[in-house]
Amino acid sequence: MTFTELGLNARMVSRLEALGLTTPTPIQQQAIPVALQGRDVLGIAQTGTGKTAAFGIPLVVALSKAPERPQPRSARGLILAPTRELAGQIVRTLEGLTADLRITLVVGGKSIHGQSSALSRGTDILVATPGRLIDLIDRGSVTLGQTRFLVLDEADQMLDIGFIHALRRIAPLLGKDRQTMMFSATMPKSMADLSRSYLTDPVRVEVSPPGKVADKVTHSVHFVAKEEKQDLLIGLLRGHREDRALVFSRTKHGAERLMKQLDRAGFAAASIHGNKSQGQRDRALQAFRSGSVTVLVATDVAARGIDIPGVGHVYNFDLPNVPENYVHRIGRTARAGTAGRAIAFCDADEVSELKAIEKVLGMPVEVAGGSPWQTRAQAPKPQKGRRPRRRTGGTSARLAA
Structure with a gap:
């Protein structure tokens, strides 16, 4: 299967080829067509299987089609990640997928004043760790009422390290009419409960079941x-x-x-x-x-x-x-x-x-x-x-x- 067969336009396929991506991974084959339809997605796949592109590609496509620009101190799409390193890597992947959308990274350990300033113009995609996002919300530096796309990456790890309270604070602030994608490497009961709270009639896609070590x-x-x-x-x-x-x-x-x-x-x-x-x-x-x-x-x-x-x-x-x-x-x-x-x-x-x-x-x-x-x-x-x-x-x- 090719990326063209997944329903991507020639411009996106060309960008993927420039990144050396010609054949979609199993999680990308299953998740991208569903996400392009606007459906909520629950993805279960081990790390290293191409999950970032699985949600990043349809997110970039959807935001590129919409004519509006972000309002000051707002974000059209939000991606939450459990660690600073993962958030930074997501930004690098997204920057390879588009040159037209504004992407902003907010994580702990960096100047909150600089991040607040960056958000003053608004952003197309906000990639954040939950704790720092809460800090910026409390300062009035960002509002999420216009956010129509939400991605929770490595959601099970966010639960493991205690971000559930932050997630419960963030969720009600987002627009009700939104598309949500949740990706996780494991599916414990707490994850099932979280998915029921965040997702609406999701399509579940699953590859590399938990506990499977990479073949090589x-x-x-x-x-x-x-x-x-x-x-x-x-x-x-x-x-x-x-x-x-x-x-x-x-x-x-x-x-x-x-x-x-x-x-x-x-x-x-x-x-x-x-x-x-x-x-x-x-x-x-x-x-x-x-x-x-x-x-x-x-x-x-x-x-x-x-x-x-x-x-x-x-x-x-x-x-x-x-x-x-x-x-x-x-x-x-x-x-x-x-x-x-x-x-x-x-x-x-x-x-x-x-x-x-x-x-x-x-x-x-x-x-x-x-x-x-x-x-x-x-x-x-x-x-x-x-x-x-x-x-x-x-x-x-x-x-x-």
């Missing part, structure tokens, strides 16, 4: 004591010094500490997490894209929406607390049809996280090293009246399953 990703797990993770990571990184590697840490402080340790070990490393300013995060991502930084240590702010070609390896230094994030994390490699490798570390306290991940995947993760830890419930109990034999050493303390 090879992923495995090392069972390793917590205090030995750093040495294992350094040893593995030395095996591919020229390749880009993305390393996930569970906490902001852990990510920063690990980045400094890798820097001392001789790697060109940088970090992105919630304690970094937006400028610092942007510079780290740019350095990673250019190759001047080869190891990027991140929290889950980089688990979705960060499209960096050439990431050959993803390391789960800490396993995620939310099992679905495992799939999102390792989806940062094997982009655009390339192959990639994902390696997870599991210490004795992370057994439950690994089991939850395997439940989502529907299969065990291949063991690359070490012996699987037992859960405490499985561990043999010492006989009454006898002291348990003491275990010493990092790897010798590992319990065989």
